Amino acid sequence: MKILLLNGPNLNLLGTRETTIYGATSLGDIEARVRNKALAVGCEVEFFQSNHEGELIEKVQAASRQEIDVIIINPGGYTHTSVALRDALLAVGIPFIEVHLSRVAAREGFRQVNYFSDIASGTISGLGPLGYELALEAARTLYGKKAQ
Ligand code: DQA
Numbered sequence: 001m002k003i004l005l006l007n008g009p010n011l012n013l014l015g016t017r018e019t020t021i022y023g024a025t026s027l028g029d030i031e032a033r034v035r036n037k038a039l040a041v042g043c044e045v046e047f048f049q050s051n052h053e054g055e056l057i058e059k060v061q062a063a064s065r066q067e068i069d070v071i072i073i074n075p076g077g078y079t080h081t082s083v084a085l086r087d088a089l090l091a092v093g094i095p096f097i098e099v100h101l102s103r104v105a106a107r108e109g110f111r112q113v114n115y116f117s118d119i120a121s122g123t124i125s126g127l128g129p130l131g132y133e134l135a136l137e138a139a140r141t142l143y144g145k146k147a148q
Pocket residue numbers: 009010011074075076077078079099100101102103104111
């Protein structure tokens with residue numbers, strides 16, 4: 001099973017960025033945790049982070065050529081703005097799981113606009129880095145080769 005884990009803008013700053021909201025774990029540490037978990041269960045995971053909308057879109061488009069089974073994505077601030085990234089996910093038709101470290105529903109009004117939740121297989125929000133590991137577990141359960 002092949003999974004693509006995408007992180008959007010400013011998530012490269014995890015560990016130092018607004019730690020009271022996003023925690024002290026770096027993106028590298030989160031990726032290492034997911035990599036270990038994936039290795040243990042025989043999943044292939046590719047990681048990609050970008051601060052650029054177009055790069056994220058190109059990665060989503062490439063995912064269908066790479067035969068990616070599931071995308072796990074934290075679109076960061078693009079969650080609340082990007083019709084184009086939404087359209088890319090719809091265009092490739094690969095199931096995706098949306099992850100947010102913070103509990104977005106409890107935050108500012110402008111964050112209540114979300115271009116992804118209604119088309120995601122599911123959304124995990126507010127559980128910090130654990131959310132990514134749970135998303136991997138969900139991807140395997142829902143779309144793994146043995147899943148019915
Ligand atoms: C975030 C929530 C977004 O509102 C914010 O813009 C982010 C991170 C999260 O993981 O909690 O960059 O996606």
